Amino acid sequence: MMRRMKRCCLLVIYNILLIPTLLSQNHYENEMDCFITDLMERMTLREKLGQLNLPSGGDLVTGSVMNGELSDMIRKQEIGGFFNVKGIQKINALQHLAVEESRLKIPLLVGADVIHGYETIFPIPLALSCSWDTLAVERMARISAIEASADGINWTFSPMVDICRDARWGRIAEGSGEDPYLGSLMAKAYVRGYQGNNMQGNDEILACVKHFALYGASESGRDYNVVDMSRLRMYNEYLAPYKAAVDAGVGSVMSSFNIVDGIPATANKWLLTDLLRDEWGFGGLLVTDYNSIAEMSSHGVAPLKEASIRALQAGTDMDMVSCGFLNTLEESLKEGKVTEEQINAACRRVLEAKYKLGLFSDPYKYCDTLRTREKLYTAEHRSSARTIATETFVLLKNDRHLLPLDIKGKIALIGPMADARNNMCGMWSMTCTPSRHGTLLEGIRSAAGDKAEILYAKGSNIYYDAETEKAATGIRPLERGDNRQLLDEALRIAARADVIVAALGECAEMSGESVSRTNLEIPDAQQDLLKALVKTGKPVVLLLFTGRPLVLNWEATNVHSILNVWFGGSETGDAVADVLFGKVAPSGKLTTTFPRSVGQLPLFYNHLNTGRPDPDNRIFNRYASNYLDESNEPLYPFGYGLSYTDFVYSDLQISSETLPKNGELTVSVTVTNKGNYDGYETVQLYLRDIYAEIARPVKELKGFERIFLKSGESRDINFVITENDLKFYNSGLEYIYEPGEFDVMVGSNSRDVQTKRFKVE
Numbered sequence: 001m002m003r004r005m006k007r008c009c010l011l012v013i014y015n016i017l018l019i020p021t022l023l024s025q026n027h028y029e030n031e032m033d034c035f036i037t038d039l040m041e042r043m044t045l046r047e048k049l050g051q052l053n054l055p056s057g058g059d060l061v062t063g064s065v066m067n068g069e070l071s072d073m074i075r076k077q078e079i080g081g082f083f084n085v086k087g088i089q090k091i092n093a094l095q096h097l098a099v100e101e102s103r104l105k106i107p108l109l110v111g112a113d114v115i116h117g118y119e120t121i122f123p124i125p126l127a128l129s130c131s132w133d134t135l136a137v138e139r140m141a142r143i144s145a146i147e148a149s150a151d152g153i154n155w156t157f158s159p160m161v162d163i164c165r166d167a168r169w170g171r172i173a174e175g176s177g178e179d180p181y182l183g184s185l186m187a188k189a190y191v192r193g194y195q196g197n198n199m200q201g202n203d204e205i206l207a208c209v210k211h212f213a214l215y216g217a218s219e220s221g222r223d224y225n226v227v228d229m230s231r232l233r234m235y236n237e238y239l240a241p242y243k244a245a246v247d248a249g250v251g252s253v254m255s256s257f258n259i260v261d262g263i264p265a266t267a268n269k270w271l272l273t274d275l276l277r278d279e280w281g282f283g284g285l286l287v288t289d290y291n292s293i294a295e296m297s298s299h300g301v302a303p304l305k306e307a308s309i310r311a312l313q314a315g316t317d318m319d320m321v322s323c324g325f326l327n328t329l330e331e332s333l334k335e336g337k338v339t340e341e342q343i344n345a346a347c348r349r350v351l352e353a354k355y356k357l358g359l360f361s362d363p364y365k366y367c368d369t370l371r372t373r374e375k376l377y378t379a380e381h382r383s384s385a386r387t388i389a390t391e392t393f394v395l396l397k398n399d400r401h402l403l404p405l406d407i408k409g410k411i412a413l414i415g416p417m418a419d420a421r422n423n424m425c426g427m428w429s430m431t432c433t434p435s436r437h438g439t440l441l442e443g444i445r446s447a448a449g450d451k452a453e454i455l456y457a458k459g460s461n462i463y464y465d466a467e468t469e470k471a472a473t474g475i476r477p478l479e480r481g482d483n484r485q486l487l488d489e490a491l492r493i494a495a496r497a498d499v500i501v502a503a504l505g506e507c508a509e510m511s512g513e514s515v516s517r518t519n520l521e522i523p524d525a526q527q528d529l530l531k532a533l534v535k536t537g538k539p540v541v542l543l544l545f546t547g548r549p550l551v552l553n554w555e556a557t558n559v560h561s562i563l564n565v566w567f568g569g570s571e572t573g574d575a576v577a578d579v580l581f582g583k584v585a586p587s588g589k590l591t592t593t594f595p596r597s598v599g600q601l602p603l604f605y606n607h608l609n610t611g612r613p614d615p616d617n618r619i620f621n622r623y624a625s626n627y628l629d630e631s632n633e634p635l636y637p638f639g640y641g642l643s644y645t646d647f648v649y650s651d652l653q654i655s656s657e658t659l660p661k662n663g664e665l666t667v668s669v670t671v672t673n674k675g676n677y678d679g680y681e682t683v684q685l686y687l688r689d690i691y692a693e694i695a696r697p698v699k700e701l702k703g704f705e706r707i708f709l710k711s712g713e714s715r716d717i718n719f720v721i722t723e724n725d726l727k728f729y730n731s732g733l734e735y736i737y738e739p740g741e742f743d744v745m746v747g748s749n750s751r752d753v754q755t756k757r758f759k760v761e
């Protein structure tokens with residue numbers, strides 16, 4: 001052993017002298033290798049398998065932390081980490097068990113779904129992406145890491161980067177929408193925010209990009225469903241954000257529940273090893289999703305023991321919840337069905353993740369109770385959450401500039417979301433304490449002060465039917481009232497008001513995991529409420545709460561203004577008031593298409609053309625590719641979002657009509673704020689390859705810039721296009737561009753663009 005240690009040390013010294021540029025990286029890796037090799041030589045097979053085991057602590061911490069099932073497993077070193085345990089005291093105690101009462105004193109990974117904040121909650125990820133502000137997303141991830149790490153967490157199961165084009169899928173709320181380019185930038189921003197300076201600091205944690213791969217394409221928008229997709233589509237349309245996270249140095253990857261090419265992702269060697277590790281060079285930790293090794297049995301692929309073999313051989317390191325690795329791999333090894341090298345490789349990667357987090361040098365790095373007291377839900381974090389929330393709201397309609405509202409007279413705030421303290425944060429917000437958050441009503445009342453009277457009525461239940469509502473509200477139930485009485489009261493309040501603000505839509509748990517919908521309209525009771533409010537003839541603002549695109553045809557025609565506020569997080573009340581009363585002009589732009597009908601789904605802007613496109617997008621045009629009863633057009637396209645002010649685009653220019661080989665071309669446009677408010681605009685650039693070997697999308701986002709213009713101000717915006725922007729995977733999966741003609745389009749959303757054509761040599 002001593003001799004080997006010396007060899008390692010010599011190697012380290014040799015490296016120090018040899019290549020100064022690679023010095024610190026090599027030195028670090030050699031030290032890590034030596035350390036882990038030494039440790040693994042002392043581990044039994046059972047202890048190694050223990051490192052591959054990731055149970056959900058929530059189910060196992062019962063009664064006293066020290067005596068539960070989880071603590072037994074820790075003492076025996078049967079787990080590599082756990083998740084779903086909240087609270088520094090518990091986590092600290094469990095980490096102490098691992099470090100003081102287990103044989104080899106290996107510290108634990110402590111995971112959690114810190115998806116859009118920890119105690120301070122930010123808008124849901126879909127909303128965050130609508131800010132088009134990567135720095136804001138990075139800041140939110142940074143704050144999430146600061147707070148989670150101060151409460152004992154060292155590993156977050158985020159970012160979720162699944163491209164989704166189908167609003168029926170509730171998990172659309174968790175990602176950055178339908179575009180691979182924007183999704184890739186967001187993926188990198190999350191990783192930078194969570195991992196910071198390579199997890200050196202005690203407020204920097206391990207990120208986990210998920211769900212690898214293609215989970216957002218679940219058939220018919222039904223959760224956990226099958227995915228079947230061509231390699232071309234994967235490479236050109238779905239894989240980029242995962243790869244971007246890998247390129248940004250994400251430390252871990254979670255495989256997805258779905259099948260890929262018929263094989264569950266959990267055990268798909270092509271996906272996990274050939275693509276992720278060999279082609280993309282991912283060297284980090286690969287964990288399954290919840291129980292998904294065991295679920296391979298329901299997939300009809302293999303029972304637990306065989307599934308565990310296949311998952312390990314495919315490249316999986318850690319088994320979340322199913323205990324297949326812990327309980328079956330020993331026997332499989334004896335039977336020669338897996339090798340010790342395979343187990344060792346997985347174990348090494350778990351240990352490496354712990355090493356990179358610095359847990360071996362300081363197992364209590366994330367157990368600093370002083371930080372717990374000082375870093376959670378701070379004024380500074382809340383202020384960031386409030387500002388960021390205002391950037392995510394999307395103004396869908398604003399007839400006759402009804403918004404912003406003047407703070408005067410009587411304003412009626414009506415709807416089941418108006419005073420729903422526990423429903424402001426949306427899905428994946430179990431780590432926060434809603435009793436500390438303000439409601440929308442409180443935010444609006446505090447902004448109005450004594451300048452306006454804010455009247456309130458709940459107005460309706462979420463659904464008429466109590467059972468349906470129970471399913472929809474899940475862990476965040478709302479007090480129900482009598483359907484008739486609620487409506488009557490709302491109409492009485494409305495009658496006294498000058499303007500009505502209706503706060504309704506989905507409740508928090510109607511989007512996220514396991515909540516697919518076939519009907520994407522506002523739930524029945526709330527729809528009737530809204531219709532009754534509009535019928536009063538008073539101006540009505542719809543503050544739309546939702547975790548996914550909804551079908552809003554009636555609302556788009558009949559309601560005067562629609563501000564989509566998604567789920568804005570713990571500071572929703574104040575943030576909505578900021579925008580409602582014009583302290584901040586809305587600037588969010590949709591990153592997901594709003595359909596006119598569920599029948600159009602999947603619907604997305606960057607689609608391929610058919611041989612028979614319908615140029616006018618009429619409702620029904622026989623023998624063109626369209627529908628008998630609906631146009632192909634979305635209700636609100638990708639990139640769409642209004643402001644209180646008016647941005648006018650003019651003078652689109654390209655520096656040359658030809659992009660020379662290895663050269664570049666500049667596209668410029670003038671944007672002028674012709675309205676009365678200062679505000680942000682996101683200028684978007686799209687490209688179209690006119691002819692190529694394979695059919696190419698009608699447009700693809702390739703650049704954008706978020707700019708602030710004062711009222712009356714003009715600015716020239718320049719985008720530089722190079723060959724890189726024109727590349728795609730061809731039928732041989734080579735990443736190339738083809739000479740020929742291209743359209744460049746610039747505008748304020750994917751529909752309203754100006755176009756110029758250029759040639760590529």
Ligand code: NOJ
Binds near residue numbers: 513
């Ligand atoms: C299942 C979900 O699919 C995944 O996103 C999450 O991270 C795990 N459960 C752990 O909670």
